[in-house]
Amino acid sequence: VTPLAVGVDVGGTKIQAVALGDAGEILDRERGDTPHVVDAVPGSTLAGAIESVVTTMLARLRTSPDDVVVGVGVPGMVAYDGTLVFAPNLPSANGARIATALATLPAHWRALCENDADCAVVAEHRLGAARGIDDVVMVTLGTGIGGGIISSGTLVRGRSGFAGEIGHMVVDANGPRCVCGGRGCWERYASGAGVARLAREAAHAGKLPTLVARCGGDPDAVRGEDVTGAAADGLDEALAVIDDVGWWLALGIANVVAIMDAAHVVLGGGLASASSVLLPAARRHLGALVEGGGTRPVVTIVASQFGPDAGAVGAALLASERLA
Amino acid sequence: VTPLAVGVDVGGTKIQAVALGDAGEILDRERGDTPHVVDAVPGSTLAGAIESVVTTMLARLRTSPDDVVVGVGVPGMVAYDGTLVFAPNLPSANGARIATALATLPAHWRALCENDADCAVVAEHRLGAARGIDDVVMVTLGTGIGGGIISSGTLVRGRSGFAGEIGHMVVDANGPRCVCGGRGCWERYASGAGVARLAREAAHAGKLPTLVARCGGDPDAVRGEDVTGAAADGLDEALAVIDDVGWWLALGIANVVAIMDAAHVVLGGGLASASSVLLPAARRHLGALVEGGGTRPVVTIVASQFGPDAGAVGAALLASERLA
Numbered sequence: 001v002t003p004l005a006v007g008v009d010v011g012g013t014k015i016q017a018v019a020l021g022d023a024g025e026i027l028d029r030e031r032g033d034t035p036h037v038v039d040a041v042p043g044s045t046l047a048g049a050i051e052s053v054v055t056t057m058l059a060r061l062r063t064s065p066d067d068v069v070v071g072v073g074v075p076g077m078v079a080y081d082g083t084l085v086f087a088p089n090l091p092s093a094n095g096a097r098i099a100t101a102l103a104t105l106p107a108h109w110r111a112l113c114e115n116d117a118d119c120a121v122v123a124e125h126r127l128g129a130a131r132g133i134d135d136v137v138m139v140t141l142g143t144g145i146g147g148g149i150i151s152s153g154t155l156v157r158g159r160s161g162f163a164g165e166i167g168h169m170v171v172d173a174n175g176p177r178c179v180c181g182g183r184g185c186w187e188r189y190a191s192g193a194g195v196a197r198l199a200r201e202a203a204h205a206g207k208l209p210t211l212v213a214r215c216g217g218d219p220d221a222v223r224g225e226d227v228t229g230a231a232a233d234g235l236d237e238a239l240a241v242i243d244d245v246g247w248w249l250a251l252g253i254a255n256v257v258a259i260m261d262a263a264h265v266v267l268g269g270g271l272a273s274a275s276s277v278l279l280p281a282a283r284r285h286l287g288a289l290v291e292g293g294g295t296r297p298v299v300t301i302v303a304s305q306f307g308p309d310a311g312a313v314g315a316a317l318l319a320s321e322r323l324a
Numbered sequence: 325v326t327p328l329a330v331g332v333d334v335g336g337t338k339i340q341a342v343a344l345g346d347a348g349e350i351l352d353r354e355r356g357d358t359p360h361v362v363d364a365v366p367g368s369t370l371a372g373a374i375e376s377v378v379t380t381m382l383a384r385l386r387t388s389p390d391d392v393v394v395g396v397g398v399p400g401m402v403a404y405d406g407t408l409v410f411a412p413n414l415p416s417a418n419g420a421r422i423a424t425a426l427a428t429l430p431a432h433w434r435a436l437c438e439n440d441a442d443c444a445v446v447a448e449h450r451l452g453a454a455r456g457i458d459d460v461v462m463v464t465l466g467t468g469i470g471g472g473i474i475s476s477g478t479l480v481r482g483r484s485g486f487a488g489e490i491g492h493m494v495v496d497a498n499g500p501r502c503v504c505g506g507r508g509c510w511e512r513y514a515s516g517a518g519v520a521r522l523a524r525e526a527a528h529a530g531k532l533p534t535l536v537a538r539c540g541g542d543p544d545a546v547r548g549e550d551v552t553g554a555a556a557d558g559l560d561e562a563l564a565v566i567d568d569v570g571w572w573l574a575l576g577i578a579n580v581v582a583i584m585d586a587a588h589v590v591l592g593g594g595l596a597s598a599s600s601v602l603l604p605a606a607r608r609h610l611g612a613l614v615e616g617g618g619t620r621p622v623v624t625i626v627a628s629q630f631g632p633d634a635g636a637v638g639a640a641l642l643a644s645e646r647l648a
Binding site for chain 1: 401409410412458459471473475476478480481482483484485486487488489490492493494495496497498499504506572575578579580582583584585586587613615616619620621
């Protein structure tokens with residue numbers, strides 16, 4: 001019998017699990033909170049939380065643990081042995097050996113751990129918005145920016161498994177400090193944190209009078225969500241900030257396209273909920289920013305088909321492909 | 325019989341051809357001037373000049389043209405059909421269909437055209453400084469910066485064949501205008517043109533008093549070669565400029581490593597003649613610039629083994645692999 005494929009996506013606040021049917025359909029799902037505990041054995045609390053979420057779901061499905069393969073997607077640099085080596089946006093999990101920790105649990109699941117955006121691009125490539133396309137970049141816009149790259153139909157993993165860390169590509173050498181220790185990384189401009197920062201700057205520069213007034217006159221109270229929400233409602237001052245964010249988003253996409261010659265870019269992650277305003281802005285600017293834009297076939301930018309499920313679905317698919 | 329493999333490297337000023345033996349040894353070589361003519365049929369003058377250089381060499385080798393495969397490396401975006409679609413540093417060749425033009429010549433050579441840095445990385449990967457390494461980035465430092473990427477042992481070509489255009493990755497969104505039409509591209513900082521620009525800026529800022537004095541007191545007369553030469557001689561003020569260039573070089577390498585997780589970077593191109601001073605500077609800065617530098621295995625940066633022959637040798641190898 002084919003084992004049941006379970007996928008888990010570990011985010012900054014939530015752990016989300018799905019069970020996947022043979023045709024890629026979601027059979028069930030379960031959520032829990034992401035613990036932020038620095039353990040003596042890195043990641044043991046996180047592995048326990050993952051086990052708990054998956055166990056709850058499996059109990060509902062009445063599936064014996066012997067028949068389960070589990071893929072876990074985590075934000076950061078994941079080595080071939082499944083160690084989360086460096087996680088700038090989830091520092092408590094630095095060094096977490098998730099797959100190893102799950103393998104030592106009583107259930108003896110077969111488990112793997114992979115970068116969350118690598119999982120997401122696998123989901124979109126196999127079953128979603130990039131089906132049938134061989135050169136694809138997935139850009140997950142959350143607190144930071146994650147990346148997953150398919151080149152000639154194959155997931156690009158690199159020497160140690162760390163490939164696709166597009167959020168920490170420097171696009172502004174004199175830019176603000178990043179959580180990774182660098183300066184001017186792409187995710188300082190085009191992620192959730194980037195929108196929040198650009199919104200605050202615009203508020204202080206007097207460019208968001210309506211939104212500042214709505215926040216009781218305090219520019220520091222204007223959040224990224226206020227701007228994306230107001231932009232979706234058509235407020236011009238908010239659309240101007242989103243146009244800026246879209247420019248930065250297009251700039252980073254143009255860089256990755258120059259390097260990889262991708263045909264297709266899929267936007268996912270939490271901020272992709274603002275895709276009704278972000279996508280048009282990024283599309284507007286890409287042609288002028290990508291090298292040889294006039295002679296290059298158009299690079300399409302689309303929203304993730306799996307949305308918030310992309311990471312978990314892709315993790316389950318990778319677990320089937322590699323472990324089943 | 326195995327056909328003779330000829331490789332041609334088209335640079336901004338010179339066309340260089342080599343004939344390659346079965347073991348990859350250079351049997352003969354020939355040079356000519358690169359024409360800068362905008363033709364009604366783009367690239368026909370260039371194709372004629374390539375034919376002339378190769379014919380001269382073949383006459384010496386007494387080899388019948390029926391037994392020849394020719395690979396041509398050119399700077400810019402080369403499509404799968406061998407068209408040089410966009411060449412910011414060789415604008416007269418924009419749109420040149422080199423391979424097609426050579427195929428219509430009387431000799432009926434089988435010919436292909438590929439990006440010059442893609443050729444160079446193939447040479448280094450098959451026979452040179454990256455032999456046996458599966459994840460490699462070639463950085464050719466000439467007037468601009470070219471790039472060739474090997475991922476999991478395979479040349480990354482992308483959707484249209486344009487992959488590896490690392491020189492036009494934007495690293496400074498507010499930086500100077502680039503020949504490609506963009507702004508703040510990597511090659512504005514770390515190429516031959518970049519060294520020239522940073523040298524001139526340093527001269528005007530009073531940071532190169534000795535070199536300005538040698539140039540008769542005119543800061544505008546200080547050329548990039550003056551700085552790399554003086555740095556090689558140990559002049560501190562020149563070494564400080566080279567340290568800056570090395571920082572920018574390392575910054576772009578760090579970006580490509582974050583995306584591709586390369587193990588090994590090979591520096592080639594004309595400016596690589598300054599590698600005795602540039603390599604240590606780039607190595608010094610890379611660890612602090614690459615994401616997760618403390619947890620990531622060291623990325624080695626080495627000089628090209630084939631030096632100025634890398635492009636031509638790689639073009640010949642690609643012609644053997646694809647056409648023979």
